[in-house]
Amino acid sequence: xxxxxxxxxxxxxxxxxxxxxxxxxxxxxxxxxxxxxxxxxxxxxxxxxxxxxxxxxxxxxxxxxxxxxxxxxxxxxxxxxxxxxxxxxxxxxxxxxxxxxxxxxxxxxxxxxxxxxxxxxxxxxxxxxxxxxxxxxxxxxxxxxxxxxxxxxxxxxxxxxxxxxxxxxxxxxxxxxxxxxxxxxxxxxxxxxxxxxxxxxxxxxxxxxxxxxxxxxxxxxxxxxxxxxxxxxxxxxxxxxxxxxxxxxxxxxxxxxxxxxxxxxxxxxxxxxxxxxxxxxxxxxxxxxxxxxxxxxxxxxxxxxxxxxxxxxxxxxxxxxxxxxxxxxxxxxxxxxxxxxxxxxx
Amino acid sequence: xxxxxxxxxxxxxxxxxxxxxxxxxxxxxxxxxxxxxxxxxxxxxxxxxxxxxxxxxxxxxxxxxxxxxxxxxxxxxxxxxxxxxxxxxxxxxxxxxxxxxxxxxxxxxxxxxxxxxxxxxxxxxxxxxxxxxxxxxxxxxxxxxxxxxxxxxxxxxxxxxxxxxxxxxxxxxxxxxxxxxxxxxxxxxxxxxxxxxxxxxxxxxxxxxxxxxxxxxxxxxxxxxxxxxxxxxxxxxxxxxxxxxxxxxxxxxxxxxxxxxxxxxxxxxxxxxxxxxxxxxxxxxxxxxxxxxxxxxxxxxxxxxxxxxxxxxxxxxxxxxxxxxxxxxxxxxxxxxxxxxxxxxxxxxxxxxx
Numbered sequence: 049x050x051x052x053x054x055x056x057x058x059x060x061x062x063x064x065x066x067x068x069x070x071x072x073x074x075x076x077x078x079x080x081x082x083x084x085x086x087x088x089x090x091x092x093x094x095x096x097x098x099x100x101x102x103x104x105x106x107x108x109x110x111x112x113x114x115x116x117x118x119x120x121x122x123x124x125x126x127x128x129x130x131x132x133x134x135x136x137x138x139x140x141x142x143x144x145x146x147x148x149x150x151x152x153x154x155x156x157x158x159x160x161x162x163x164x165x166x167x168x169x170x171x172x173x174x175x176x177x178x179x180x181x182x183x184x185x186x187x188x189x190x191x192x193x194x195x196x197x198x199x200x201x202x203x204x205x206x207x208x209x210x211x212x213x214x215x216x217x218x219x220x221x222x223x224x225x226x227x228x229x230x231x232x233x234x235x236x237x238x239x240x241x242x243x244x245x246x247x248x249x250x251x252x253x254x255x256x257x258x259x260x261x262x263x264x265x266x267x268x269x270x271x272x273x274x275x276x277x278x279x280x281x282x283x284x285x286x287x288x289x290x291x292x293x294x295x296x297x298x299x300x301x302x303x304x305x306x307x308x309x310x311x312x313x314x315x316x317x318x319x320x321x322x323x324x325x326x327x328x329x330x331x332x333x334x335x336x337x338x339x340x341x342x343x344x345x346x347x348x349x350x351x352x353x354x355x356x357x358x359x360x361x362x363x364x365x366x367x368x369x370x371x372x373x374x375x376x377x378x379x380x381x382x383x384x385x386x387x388x389x390x391x392x393x394x
Numbered sequence: 395x396x397x398x399x400x401x402x403x404x405x406x407x408x409x410x411x412x413x414x415x416x417x418x419x420x421x422x423x424x425x426x427x428x429x430x431x432x433x434x435x436x437x438x439x440x441x442x443x444x445x446x447x448x449x450x451x452x453x454x455x456x457x458x459x460x461x462x463x464x465x466x467x468x469x470x471x472x473x474x475x476x477x478x479x480x481x482x483x484x485x486x487x488x489x490x491x492x493x494x495x496x497x498x499x500x501x502x503x504x505x506x507x508x509x510x511x512x513x514x515x516x517x518x519x520x521x522x523x524x525x526x527x528x529x530x531x532x533x534x535x536x537x538x539x540x541x542x543x544x545x546x547x548x549x550x551x552x553x554x555x556x557x558x559x560x561x562x563x564x565x566x567x568x569x570x571x572x573x574x575x576x577x578x579x580x581x582x583x584x585x586x587x588x589x590x591x592x593x594x595x596x597x598x599x600x601x602x603x604x605x606x607x608x609x610x611x612x613x614x615x616x617x618x619x620x621x622x623x624x625x626x627x628x629x630x631x632x633x634x635x636x637x638x639x640x641x642x643x644x645x646x647x648x649x650x651x652x653x654x655x656x657x658x659x660x661x662x663x664x665x666x667x668x669x670x671x672x673x674x675x676x677x678x679x680x681x682x683x684x685x686x687x688x689x690x691x692x693x694x695x696x697x698x699x700x701x702x703x704x705x706x707x708x709x710x711x712x713x714x715x716x717x718x719x720x721x722x723x724x725x726x727x728x729x730x731x732x733x734x735x736x737x738x739x740x741x742x743x744x745x746x747x748x
Contacts, residue, residue: 185403232690233716233719236689236705237713237716237717241424355711
């Protein structure tokens with residue numbers, strides 16, 4: 049028996065089949081299948097680039113107060129340099145509401161006075177501030193929506209898979225219905241309905257994204273639970289008389305949740321994209337809130353003169369694109385890793 | 395096959411019911427008097443009028459009764475006039491459009507349809523062509539390029555891409571303007587010189603033999619078409635590639651090669667038609683998405699389709715109008731999905747047995 053678990057030196061055939069491999073601590077904690085997913089994610093150049101992009105944004109979000117020192121009480125309010133209508137180009141001197149000069153400023157720009165690094169949008173909102181503090185807004189909304197949709201998805205998906213039969217049928221038809229509903233239309237309605245009640249803020253768009261964003265997770269976890277449900281340890285628990293709830297939460301979900309968890313954590317990119325789209329359509333935050341979609345929506349009034357005011361589109365637009373791209377690059381690698389047809393090939 | 399179609403048809407009422415219930419549930423956030431726009435044109439002003447309208451249209455009734463009224467309408471026993479009833483196309487009155495919602499849909503849907511028609515061809519042909527190329531030359535130059543192309547494409551927010559092409563092709567180069575048509579075309583239509591047979595501007599222009607009008611219409615649509623195509627190409631290339639790769643590993647492809655068929659025949663005759671099965675579903679979904687009014691693209695390019703109308707209404711908090719559009723949109727999605735599913739069953743026998 050011992051030869052089977054730890055192949056000895058003279059058992060060459062067995063050694064060939066089961067190479068003597070060290071099992072690291074991370075692998076022991078995650079288990080072989082989850083470890084394979086993590087390893088796959090860290091292997092391709094594309095996903096590493098993705099992690100780097102995400103990392104940069106995380107740093108920007110954390111150090112936002114150092115990069116762009118807040119003016120006034122609410123750092124999420126983009127500081128305004130007066131109230132003029134026309135956007136001002138990059139490098140214009142900052143006259144009113146000038147922020148403190150951050151430590152890196154002289155070294156990077158070589159100037160003593162604070163200027164509008166990326167120009168101002170209509171209403172003299174500083175675009176640089178919008179981008180830096182908008183990073184925090186992006187992570188905040190992304191995180192809230194992902195956690196909420198993940199929880200709803202997991203609860204519905206696991207109930208559906210565990211009980212099966214009629215419960216499964218009803219819940220999955222509800223998922224079908226939610227998937228049929230045109231998402232952006234419903235988000236528009238929700239925002240239009242909620243905004244008069246709670247005012248322009250992050251909340252209406254966030255609620256809309258949660259209400260219509262959980263279906264994917266419930267399908268994935270359902271499929272994983274269906275396969276875990278068949279395993280012997282679940283049968284053993286049932287034979288031992290363990291209650292339904294305990295089997296589901298202690299035995300099945302912990303063994304089935306990892307792929308959904310990874311999927312959800314990478315959903316932030318998509319959420320931020322949808323959120324920016326809603327903001328752009330004018331149903332997100334109040335005007336002047338540091339939010340990428342909000343800054344971009346200023347461009348809608350300047351379509352005919354975008355040739356001169358290109359900077360109000362290009363900078364926030366590229367920021368948003370790189371943010372989403374970071375998550376997509378990692379997500380793309382993950383799709384390959386999670387694809388059952390690819391299993392055992394890496 | 396019959397069995398499959400019947401099962402699929404049985405799902406339609408369930409979906410319709412679910413979709414309308416969810417949309418109607420949204421209305422419950424509004425005050426009864428705000429909901430009156432479902433039935434009356436003018437917003438009631440004094441207290442007495444408000445009372446009367448709430449009573450008359452049952453806006454204080456239990457939710458299920460209100461839902462029923464909204465769905466099939468309510469016939470006044472005295473006059474015999476029906477009010478409400480979305481199944482008759484009565485979606486209420488649009489305050490932002492100053493006309494019944496159904497008229498707004500009738501005016502704008504042809505524009506959305508026009509745009510969708512012209513987007514389908516470049517979207518499908520280039521997407522599939524590039525995906526097949528990438529799969530055939532797996533890990534080669536085309537494949538890597540297609541990969542970058544599609545990752546950038548999925549990461550590009552529609553409106554950012556749209557604004558960027560506007561900067562380049564409109565603001566800088568002045569080639570392709572936003573909007574729907576030039577002023578002289580709208581004058582032509584207004585004066586009745588351009589007969590509107592179909593209300594699709596490009597088709598009408600051709601039927602009238604006015605190639606200058608046709609070119610003008612196309613010129614206004616090129617940027618939205620480019621934007622919509624690019625956003626959809628990204629997904630298309632990826633799905634086509636993986637579907638094609640999977641097919642190329644099949645044993646019948648090996649057999650075809652072993653028979654000594656040329657690589658071209660193997661790919662075009664044996665592999666690609668089978669890889670198409672997955673692609674048909676995706677293509678169906680994307681075409682359906684185009685019909686549903688592409689809210690963001692239409693808004694960016696100021697193109698007067700149903701998506702833009704819905705976005706405008708939402709921005710001005712005109713819930714009843716957006717609601718009407720959503721119901722209409724939901725109907726289209728359900729019917730179109732049904733057609734796609736049935737077609738899919740026809741093409742792929744395996745689906746029917748599921």
